[in-house]
Amino acid sequence: MILAPFELHRPETVDEALRLAAEFGPDFDWIAGGTDLLQNYKNRLNLKGHLIALDRLSDLQGVKPGRIGAGATLAEVSSNPDMRERFPGLCDAIEHVASPLVRNAGTIGGNLLVETRCHYFNQTIFWRGTKGSCMKAESDECLVVPQKETCYAAYSGDLAPVLMVLGASIAVASPRGNRTIPLTKFYRGDGIEKNALEKDELIVAVEIPEESAGLRHGYRKLRVRDTLDYPEMGVAAAMRLKGDRIETLRCATTAVDVVPQYVDFTDSHAGESLHDVADVVATEMQSRADPRKNTSMPVGYRKKMVRVFCHRLLVDLAEGRMVASE
Ligand SMILES: Cc1cc2nc3c(=O)[nH]c(=O)nc-3n(C[C@H](O)[C@H](O)[C@H](O)COP(=O)(O)OP(=O)(O)OC[C@H]3O[C@@H](n4cnc5c(N)ncnc54)[C@H](O)[C@@H]3O)c2cc1C
Ligand code: SF4
Known part of the structure; x- marks a missing residue:
């Protein structure tokens, strides 16, 4: 499948990334490893004109037991000796995400924000054209629970539950400053408005308390x-x-x-x-x-x-x- 066209931007700092986000308003997505987002772009789902890449932001890098940079790949986290010693269950869970290829590119930040999943949504534009689309894509009705208010697509990331039981929080940056959100308070009960992150906010790091x-x-x-x-x-x-x-x-x-x-x-x-x-x-x-x-x-x-x-x-x-x- 061929990707839809978009303009790619690769800022060097968080401030520059946030400035670009302010410039593009709602017409952009952050992209980290792209393993989740680009599949949806290939399916022509909720396309934006601009992608702001996070791979050059040094603030999002680094893996330590107390702080995992949001841009660290899953493979970097699970192969880190300190993480393996202190958080063997988390590393083990990471090794059960997708395949080695995906874990080498996919990041921990992207994993927490992985798109919610549903048979009627994770489909090509051709499939949606023949079977009918839903309100998470082009239409205004849910095809699983017929109504127009709530999307019931399933949150299907592997790492959120593990990080929740470890008491993790996420450090978030935005033009209004920085804030920290406990992961247990992050997700929201709608498959479209999925979490507490504002459009112009990005996750900088995942923080795990020392005592965990x-x-x-x-x-x-x-x-x-x-x-x-x-x-x-x-x-x-x-x-x-x-x-x-x-x-x-x-x-x-x-x-x-x-x-x-x-x-x-x-x-x-x-x-x-x-x-x-x-x-x-x-x-x-x-x-x-x-x-x-x-x-x-x-x-x-x-x-x-x-x-x-x-x-x-x-x-x-x-x-x-x-x-x-x-
Ligand atoms: C074949 C296949 C199998 C998969 N299997 C699994 C699985 O078993 N379990 C699982 O949990 N996942 C799975 N995934 C989903 C996905 O690959 C991983 O969850 C991965 O960690 C996503 O990270 P990414 O960096 O590629 O995210 P991206 O695709 O780059 O981004 C995902 C979303 O997060 C946003 N985003 C990314 N980073 C940030 C940030 N720092 N701040 C703000 N927004 C951000 C993007 O805008 C996008 O909306 C699979 C994917 C594929 C292609
Ligand atoms: S709106 Fe309904 S049909 Fe569409 S993704 Fe959500 S649960 Fe699935």
Whole structure:
């Protein structure tokens, strides 16, 4: 497929990037690795006249356990020795994103902002022309839940739930200054207005608190093909135990709703045995999942698998097994 035409700009500093954004108003997209955005451009989805590339911005580079530059590639993060030592579960989850080719180009910032997914949206312009389009593309109605208010496309990034349970925040720059947003407050319940980022804001870095390095954490992912695919369901957990007793316990899911679902179980289960509450926690995560019929696997199966994968992950983490996927 041939890309639609656009003008590419490659600023050298964040200030220059923000100036360009102000100049182009709504008619631009940021581009990092382009692994998600350019596929949508090939499909002629929501095209803009200008792309502002982030690859030359040194402020977005660098990988340290407390601060990951938004422009760091997934491969740079997961191969960093300090990250592997402090955040093995995050590195393991990264290695289950897409394929090596995509991880060499795709960035951590782009991963957090990956476009929400739906069978009626992730299609060529030819397909949309024959089957009908929806309000996330050219039309004004949703084809999954017929109405004109909300898009139910699934948030399907792998890393948001892992970073959420690690207590991560994102550092954001805009013409109005800098701000920090906890990842648990970032996503919004609409597949079009997906998150709290303003059009002229960009993510500079992902910040992980130092104390999170002590958490046992991991991620489990259900997908059609283990070689490549986006999650049909993903669940992350982080815990700190004293013996078998819970001191900290957090879980999050992806790809079973418009936004990742996050629950901090610390207050409700502190002091209890992890093995005693694992099923209660997994059942609670399942009850919060609200998948729609817009990805490959059946809705009921994706929802049931939240409980199965979550329970296995909790027990594996408690028993010191840090594996990520099935
Ligand atoms: C075949 C294939 C399989 C894939 N499988 C998976 C998968 O299994 N799991 C998964 O999570 N993802 C998957 N992806 C999606 C994607 O490749 C990755 O999530 C990747 O990390 C996106 O990063 P990028 O730098 O390429 O983003 P881009 O495509 O450059 O950008 C994505 C979006 O983020 C915005 N953006 C990027 N960086 C910034 C920033 N710093 N500030 C503000 N806005 C920004 C862009 O404007 C765009 O809207 C897959 C993609 C492909 C092509
Ligand atoms: S959920 Fe509805 S509006 Fe959103 S992409 Fe799918 S069909 Fe379009």
